Amino acid sequence: MTLALQLWGGLLESLRKLGAVILFLLAILRQCPAALARPRLISQQVRNSGVLSLVIIMTSAFFVGMVIGLQGYDSLSRLRQEDLLGAGVALTLFRELGPVVTALLFAGRAGTALASEIGLMRATDQLAAMEVMAIDPIRRIIAPRFVGAVISVPLLTAVFNAVGILGAWFIGVRVMGVDNGAFWSQMQEFIDPEDIFEGVLKSFVFGVTAGLVAVYEGYNSLPTAEGVGMATTRTVVTTSILVLVLDYLITAYLL
Amino acid sequence: MAWLTPGSIAATWRQPDSVTADNLVEISGLHFRRSGRPIFSGLDLGIRRGSITAIMGPSGTGKTTLLRMITGQLRPEAGTVTVAGQNVAALSRSALFDLRRRMGMLFQNSALLTDLDVFENIAFPVRENTRLPDALIRHVVLTKLNSVGLRGAADLMPAELSGGMARRVAMARAMVLDPELLLYDEPFSGLDPISLGVVLRLIRLNNDALGLTSIVVSHDVAEISHIADHCIVISEGRVIASGAPTELAASPSELVRQFMAGAADGPVPFHYPAPDYAEQLLGAGR
Numbered sequence A: 001m002t003l004a005l006q007l008w009g010g011l012l013e014s015l016r017k018l019g020a021v022i023l024f025l026l027a028i029l030r031q032c033p034a035a036l037a038r039p040r041l042i043s044q045q046v047r048n049s050g051v052l053s054l055v056i057i058m059t060s061a062f063f064v065g066m067v068i069g070l071q072g073y074d075s076l077s078r079l080r081q082e083d084l085l086g087a088g089v090a091l092t093l094f095r096e097l098g099p100v101v102t103a104l105l106f107a108g109r110a111g112t113a114l115a116s117e118i119g120l121m122r123a124t125d126q127l128a129a130m131e132v133m134a135i136d137p138i139r140r141i142i143a144p145r146f147v148g149a150v151i152s153v154p155l156l157t158a159v160f161n162a163v164g165i166l167g168a169w170f171i172g173v174r175v176m177g178v179d180n181g182a183f184w185s186q187m188q189e190f191i192d193p194e195d196i197f198e199g200v201l202k203s204f205v206f207g208v209t210a211g212l213v214a215v216y217e218g219y220n221s222l223p224t225a226e227g228v229g230m231a232t233t234r235t236v237v238t239t240s241i242l243v244l245v246l247d248y249l250i251t252a253y254l255l
Numbered sequence B: 001m002a003w004l005t006p007g008s009i010a011a012t013w014r015q016p017d018s019v020t021a022d023n024l025v026e027i028s029g030l031h032f033r034r035s036g037r038p039i040f041s042g043l044d045l046g047i048r049r050g051s052i053t054a055i056m057g058p059s060g061t062g063k064t065t066l067l068r069m070i071t072g073q074l075r076p077e078a079g080t081v082t083v084a085g086q087n088v089a090a091l092s093r094s095a096l097f098d099l100r101r102r103m104g105m106l107f108q109n110s111a112l113l114t115d116l117d118v119f120e121n122i123a124f125p126v127r128e129n130t131r132l133p134d135a136l137i138r139h140v141v142l143t144k145l146n147s148v149g150l151r152g153a154a155d156l157m158p159a160e161l162s163g164g165m166a167r168r169v170a171m172a173r174a175m176v177l178d179p180e181l182l183l184y185d186e187p188f189s190g191l192d193p194i195s196l197g198v199v200l201r202l203i204r205l206n207n208d209a210l211g212l213t214s215i216v217v218s219h220d221v222a223e224i225s226h227i228a229d230h231c232i233v234i235s236e237g238r239v240i241a242s243g244a245p246t247e248l249a250a251s252p253s254e255l256v257r258q259f260m261a262g263a264a265d266g267p268v269p270f271h272y273p274a275p276d277y278a279e280q281l282l283g284a285g286r
């Protein structure tokens, strides 16, 4: 009985939070035109969060590429189908690993930075000061950061895919001796526009998710050092769960 | 947004208001609670145009809360806060923003934007609220920086400033759009005697030179008494005394004299409401 009540309470609480997040998203979207009218603010954010994540994205992508290159080579060589390695690696990266891993890494590197930056602005009254100066913090601070994330994640995903393929190529072709021509031509042969579309759609949705969670947690953090810390933790946890759930939903929908 | 210049904002401000009363800020019957605890219970006060009014009161009585109500960041549960004849809580967001363009506020902890240097911090409200050309912005910002004596610090980042310098930068920022009403939240806390004197003189100077109305929240009774035209003492949700500093010091009320003299014991409790001390120390509870 009490368990049922607790579950019910938890459900209501999640719904309430979901509603709050959606309202927040709407408030941001209302300010997006004004934010887009100042491209310098947005490009600055793309530089901030994009460049911040670039090194970790490229390093991880290379190793992820090498791992799937190695695993793929091992599986395919049992079937004597090593030539398909390029196609297999590209499919895996474009449709799944690229968007998902990029979003997770982005949340850990740039999302936390965003949440703590905004949370600190809240804790030190910078957001209140803006309000009093008749400047809407959602328009000036939140919207550009959100748009910046929505632009950065797909771009970073493209970088991740490219570097990942390079990693797989290095292992497959240079180390394991798969035929270089076959690697690239099979890739060209097997990848359809739909595969690319799936990846682009996912990376866009994940960009919205990662950006929204980070700015929401930062903006609504308690105005204390502890509150800012909690906001950054929640940013990573919430983004990771949402990305994995949404990944499944999109995949199931598209297949 | 129109092509506002700091001058034109001030000009519209100085047109006679519909309410021609001498009070720029009127608060009546203010009630407000925080987590169930009453902060204000029927507070009334008025701030005269062109004056410096000191608001004093023990820590935690709601002085910062009061300033947040005047700027429309918090809404009263009952009662009205009227600024320049407008009921702040009833304004639409855009009307509230218009009203705020005519106010400046110095926050208790300066609240400078950490990712902008001193110059850009002061230029920030101008850039966001007007479309002045860069050359003019430069002129306005340097003038304000000079008036707080920090023209040489224009390129420093907020993290490189001392507390007193940050306070002065925040003052320059609060004044940069030539507001008519300036709110100072604890402008003296943590300042050395020299910076304190500088800030004190700046408040008086700004008020007289620019024709402002200033509200200064402060614990520093002795200091603020030098420059204030009017003092208001708040305790337990009400105004317990108001008048010129000299009047208050000679007040017949023991309560007010306790405050003005800074004595710990007296009618104003030093303690936040709590259970009996001995009982709590000996008892099982916390």
Ligand SMILES: Nc1ncnc2c1ncn2[C@@H]1O[C@H](COP(=O)(O)OP(=O)(O)OP(=O)(O)O)[C@@H](O)[C@H]1O
Residues within 6 Å of the ligand: B034, B035, B039, B058, B059, B060, B061, B062, B063, B064, B065, B066
């Ligand atoms: N966000 C909040 N949530 C709940 N209670 C709050 C909040 N902010 C302030 N309070 C309470 O409201 C009361 C008034 O706070 P306020 O900051 O206005 O006091 P103050 O007079 O400015 O004190 P000080 O002189 O120490 O700055 C305090 O007792 C505080 O406990």
Ligand SMILES: [Mg+2]
Residues within 6 Å of the ligand: B063, B064, B065, B108, B185
């Ligand atoms: Mg205060």
